[in-house]
Amino acid sequence: MKKLLLPICALSPFLVKAQAGVDLNPVSVTTSRVAQKVNETGRNISVIDGAMFRQLPVQSLDELLKYVPGVEVQARGPMGAQSDIVLRGGTYQQVLILLDGVKINDPITGHFNSYIPVAPSEILRIEVLRGPAAAVYGAEAVGGVIHVITKTFAAQDTASGLHGVVKASGGEYNFWNTDAGVQYAKGRVKAALGVLSNNTTGQLLRGDNRGYIHNNTVSGSVSADMANNWKMALRGSYDNRDFAAQNFYTTFASDTATEKVSTAWAQAQLKQHKNRHSHEIDAVFKNASDNYLYNSVSTANENKSKYAMAQYLYTLSLSHGFDIAGGAQSSLRVIRSNDRGNHQTGQIAGFGTLLYHYEHLNLSGSLRADYDGNYGFALIPQLNASYNAGIITFRGTAGRATRSADFTERYNNYNKTLVKSGSIGNPDLTAEQSWSYEAGATLNVAQYLKLSGTAFYRSQDNVIDWVTTPYADMPRQTNLDPSGTYALAKNLKQVKTKGMEFEATFQKQLSKNQSIYVNAGITLMRSTSNDPVPSFYIIAHAKTLIQSTVMYQFGRLSLSGNMIYKERNPQMAKGINAEITSSYAVFNARVGLRILSQLSVYASCNNIGNIRYSDLLGSTMPTRWFMGGASYNF
Template sequence: MKFLNLKQNAQTILTFRKWGRKNYSSFLTLKKAVVISVLSVVYLLSTPVITLATEQDTSEVKMQYDLDEIEVSAQRTPVVYSQVARIISVIESKEIEAAPAQSVQDLLEYIAGVDVRQRGAEGVQADVSVRGGTFDQTLILLNGINITDPQTGHHNLNLPVSLAQIERIEILEGPAARVYGPNAFSGAINIVTKQNTGKSIQTSVSGGSFGYFDGNLSGSFQTGKLSHMVAVSGKRSDGYIENTDFKEVNGFYSNQLIAKKGTLKFQLGLTEKGFGANSFYTPKYPNQYEATKTLFTSVKWEGNCPLHFSPTVYYRRNQDRFELFRDNPASWYTNHNYHLTDVYGANLNSWFKWKLGKTAFGVEYRSEQILSNVLGNEMDEPKDVPGEDAQFTKSDERNTVSGFLEHAVYINKWTVTTGLMANVISGSNLGMNVFPGIDVSYSIGEGVKLYSSYNTSLRMPTFTDLYYKGPTNIGNPDLEPEKSATIEGGLKLNKPLIKGHAVVFYRKGKNIIDWVLNDDEVWQPQNLTAVNNLGTEIQASFLFRNQYGKQYPNVQLSYLYNNLQKQEADFVSNYVLDNLKHKLVASVNQQILPNLSLDVKLVYQDREGTFTRFEDKVAIGEVDYEPFLTCDTKLSYSQNNFTVFGSVNNLFDVSYNDIGNVLQPGRWLKAGVVYNFNFK
């Protein structure tokens, strides 16, 4: 058992890091306080209490139910991972290191419940959705802070960090509006970065097909009680076909101050990238180009008094330049599209423990603003575009004030969590929006649990939905918000040999927004009458190596079936009706030699819907999406602090499309080295 020793009020506090699988390990905790980290993406989804008559720490729950759980971090109110009455997929650090992926977008492909529709390679731009939702219906968080873009979900994964700086990724499947507010419509993805203590430096370089290069340099150090992490990274490629080249640079800094009454956390990140956008938005003009800059920062305090207060402030700016013609523009083309979004937010989250359970409450304010020459209402006076010879002529903004209340009890084998989120959104005629929900679980045996939940949600249209105007697209300022109610239930299994879940879910959607083709052959967003999802997800991890020895592999199988039903079908859909109907993921990790391991991922996808096929910039008709199977593999050799690896993505050189006419890369070979310097 590994512990981190801290001093507080002359009492030794042990922070649970990893269970050592030893019979005597629990004796190390005798006469000591034990602090256990808990899941950050959950927030208030479940807050178990042992009984109504006594107050016990989450450490006791952990010891009683599963001491072999993953290490997770805390937000708002603590909850042990195994007690959450929802489906949460967690990709841990070791899995990230072993996987044949070098971007968050590629890594998310290996989760059955997640649909990643990539336009550019290596995460240049990708639309990520959960359980048949759209990319605008999934909330993205960085270390628990909302970084979702109000202009368009295409920019949600403009991340200032590379995979080398990520500790884990948590995917909450299903709506979470009563936790996060609007836009956590079909799920939420929380990206948690590393915050090492002590002194260390990590460097890595890799290269491969299509002129690919990726470099990372990060370091951690400590000054008194303040721990720091600094990272810079960059990647580039010449492109796998014409006009798919890209360049990307990231910078990220975070620190953490552990004080007597709590912990202060700060983060600051910047990412800048430019990329050829071949047919990204319309195949009529394949010579498109896009450049983005994103700045993000936040400060958060986590108090440890009996009444736990956790205030947070954050800011995000995203600047986007889109060129319909990268060069040789048509005579009628006079100006690029320029957008600048500013998001300010502040929240205060609190929770306390008492004899009737745990109660959490809080408030949040979020302001979303846009300046543009395309999106919004006409401005009285234009404003200069930073760094460009152009001006913003339009703008818009909206503010959201939210409050939440949640309570949880744990009685014998039952966990019950219920609560609601209420908010008011400026500029809308919605009045007060209320999102109630409840999660229930029942333990039927050691490591076996039944669960069920009911949750409601809402999503506001993006500024692109409302205002965009282009040669093949036009916005709709009369759009109404999307609404849904979701019920799900199933079984969760947490045994030493087999871990997994089986779940059935049903989502009833109203006023779902999608871009549809009108009579003038122009795409315009509309509120569809109703779109309902009925699906199932099955996932099983077989931990043969953990149980029987290093000569055996660990195997994971997961499958998603999602059947989408719509009341109106006399239209051509661009996003909503093109959901994945079947997705099967198979993963094998085998240790070949003591320091040599092989990771293989097979992903099968079968997508509903059609797209308009273009040849030589001319539409030739509607065609179905073809199912496809891809294979990625990575061979890694590690010795001491040194790792060398080789990987192949799309091993069988399959030709496929995630979205429309955007062809995905064929076989892509990469190789690289990683070295860690640890200083005493």
């Protein structure tokens, strides 16, 4: 009975200041790089207002995403320590993360993909696209896309002058937080500067170790409108994470790891929109450093990577309902490591999309010709369709995707003299190949209520995952101990995933000073593999995932809350007394009070039920945690 009640509780009005006038059918640019209303894209897309970050009981961007329906965030620690982002049952490597239209996925490992190098105060909105988008964006867009769009880079009018917000918080376990940002606009120039800092000594982990965190992000951006409808935008940011990483990657009792990851990010965009066509040139450079210390007597893994990318985009609106978009993209990935060795690889691609609109019918087809130094040449097609029949929109998608192994999957522990146990890379990995199909419908019952449902299926070949492998079966034994326990990066011959997604959004102004926003979703998934030995991450996704966010405002008082319920395959690691339970439910709540026109105070409680749980085996998540703070808008 308890399991049956939890999903029902998830859909009840759980409880922040509602966004009056939220558009339930906003414009999206993620599907095809051409601005379209969400119900015209043929895709299942959610759009999250950036302002929600400060209205909910969350402290980092990965925690905000955790409660978006269909987005599974497999967290190893709180407040941005580290999280794997999963969409539609894929691995954490099969989700593409974009910042203002450019890829930020880390070349070292997908474990770092949630380190988004921008402060929350800069974010205008986040678009979540479920399902493949490789034909438009390339590798990693297998399960979906998370696209962060910022205020400075977006074509949006901004109030003149200087304005911003400063928020300071504190709580148990010596927690303190700073979240601040300022925006300035005058004439043709816009600028923004933001900072997010989360720090805590942390709750107790296994033994006497604590889950400490010192995570800091500073980002700044500027844009200027120039002659002949040209606009230039620039961004620079620095992100540093220092945290306890005990049992983040292993289930060994000797693992008392700590980790430091720092990222410097530079981004430039030059865009022109004139009459019926537009040009866009993007260039990015990312410099990342990772220091991982397994325990106090081991030698730290030192990994340094560089990622550079340039792309050109062109769009043209033709007559008779046709639009075209296309361009070219090139990137270079480099690693220098005492653990993985020194390597580099490049990629180049050309891509195009044709969109057709006729009355209530919308069609789009995309094709990408991609060359990657790891897997050679690939053609990646995709088709999307939608039909608007009054209050209901029908949609469907079919698309191919491919993904090559990253540097960790290829070379982890390859450069060490002796490896007694752990994960071993495999340079002979072939690229993953997949075909995805989906069909769904969205019902706009009224301006304040939207319901949607989607069925999806993905067939994958040569999926890359880690598999427990005895020493005798290891393809390379040069630096291995015959008595060791190893996990080898392997290609799984075939993995099939099928599932359904249901989502409801209700937003309404109840009276002059009272409003409510409710978003809830259920995702049901199953994956099967023909490999006789279970792999690590393919079996780790939730089979049932229920998420909800509710925000309520009455005068000066605001109440908010979110919850998540997961059902998954149980696992056990007796050596460290760790387990993945068959299910868990976590509830969080926040109450805020505006005491002056510009000053507000709040109190929150995360994990109200004091549940002990883990998303990934060995990584214990925090139990109940009280926090409070104040924010000042100017």
